[in-house]
Amino acid sequence: MRVRVRHGDSFWLYSRLFHIPIQLIEDSNRHIASNFLDVGMEVEIPGFMEETYIIQPGDTFFQLAKMSKMPVEALLLLNPGVYPDHLALGQSVKLPKRVTEPVINDIQTYDFTHLQRDIETLLCLYPFLKVNTIGESVLGNPIYELEIGRGKRNIHVNASFHANEWITTPVLMKLVNTFFLALTNENMLNGIHALPLYHKNTLSIVPMVNPDGVNLVLQGPPAEKKEEILALNSGSPDFSGWKANIRGVDLNNQFPANWEIEKERKEPKSPAPRDYPGEIPLSEPEAVAMARLVEKKQFSRVLAFHTQGREFYWGYEGVEPVESERLAREYEKVSGYKSVRYIDSHAGFRDWFVHAYQKPGFTFELGLGVNPLPVSQFPQIYEEMLNVFLVTLNS
Incomplete structure (x- = not known):
């Protein structure tokens, strides 16, 4: 106003x-x-x-x-x-x-256009929000970063690295909306005052790392690439199993943290709906945008929202700091998710962040079931991640 x-x-x-x-x-x-x-x-x-x-x-x-x-x-x-x-x-x-009610409500098919509309609405109602474009997808869709707060501590959270895990985007957007409502109405969030969190942190949110892939899962292939993408999907018009970007590269296998191991052992040796790590690390514009953002902002900690399994991963080859273990205990307590220190995986965004910066990094696997998760799980997932969000900002 x-x-x-x-x-x-x-x-x-x-x-x-x-x-x-x-x-x-x-x-x-x-x-x-x-x-x-x-x-x-x-x-x-x-x-x-x-x-x-x-x-x-x-x-x-x-x-x-x-x-x-x-x-x-x-x-x-x-x-x-x-x-x-x-x-x-x-x-x-x-x-x-x-404004006393959230504007992030309709989450049935949360594609890139839906995200853009909600960002515009939030920016209109809460102009203390900063919206940055950190890069573009293969098809030229902007990759947005939402920047919130005036604190010295930089914290980053992202969602929808994987296309059929798109439910993570409205979860993250509703967390932002809830934070804004608490700030402007001077309400508490689970007993925590919001304004001190605004002063303590500068929060970086990338709500949709893979906009082309999300649109593919929810809308089908764009006309100009239909035959090419159908061929990658074995001719099937069902893209519910698609995790990769629009070129068939798995963005969460693109980062230079033992990428060669993943390249060698991953079964797809060419573009595919999932798991193909590309010909070289950081070959895809979406992964490059995320790496450059991290290098520019030098975050204190990062969280990546994926689905599913109701567990989270936080260790990498023994280089994770002591603070990671403390946070993991808190996250496990407030979310009910299982804490997993090490998994046999490399080349992920979190793997790279922990390996390169030796700071706390967490991959949360939201919900349970088969991707894409049903929207019916949204309320429970949101409540679980609200607790994680508050611990992240308050600890």
Whole structure:
């Protein structure tokens, strides 16, 4: 929601009127120096939206303020030029409406277009969110990073490395939405205050590493590549088993952590729906984008959301730090997932991060069953990962 600056206005005043932490208002208006608000300038107020109201007989600004649960001054700010003592029947006015419910709800077929729409909605309602494009997929779809917070500690979480594990994306997006609601409504999350987490951490979210693959699973192949992709899928139009990117390379077998071992032992020796590690490490633009992001941001810890198995992996060849074991114990306790230190696997994103940086890295296998998991598991998975999300930010 936008308001126009009046003489004497300040971010502090807006914070008091709308009961929004001033830090969120400052971060929603990064282009404006807080000491230089010019009359007529537009300022973003996060966590609110405008709704139009038509004046009824007997209406007053006092009654409208009471109805909106807002101070009269907030209504005056939103309606410059409206004379509160001369409201006309049928006149339209703007009322501020606090956002108290999540906007990430429809998760039945969460493809790339759905993700884009939800990112745009979140950015409109919560402009303290920063959205970065860190690269492009094979088909030219942008790979988005959501950046949240002002803390010194950089933490990264990603989802949908694998195409048929797309349910991880709405899980992660709803976690972000829940965090935003807690910040702007000054609510607690499972007994934890949200604003200190915003100050403690800068959170990097890549909600869909493999947009082409997700679209393939949910929509089928694009017309221009239909025959080529059908051939990789043994002629079958059923892509529910597809994990790779659109070129048939498994993005989570693309990283330079003993990649040669995986290359040698993986059964597919050419592009396939799953497990083919490519001809060289980091051959695929999606994997390159993720590697460059890590190299640029130097994260303190990373989490990768996959499915399924209700377990998580955190060790790699004995180079994982002591902190990883402490976090693993906490994650196991709050999620009910099984903690697995070592598995016989290489060349994954987490493997590479732990190997290259010797910092905590975790791969979570969400839910149980056969991929793609049924949407009916979403509520339970979300609740389990909310606990993991809070431990990650609070520990």
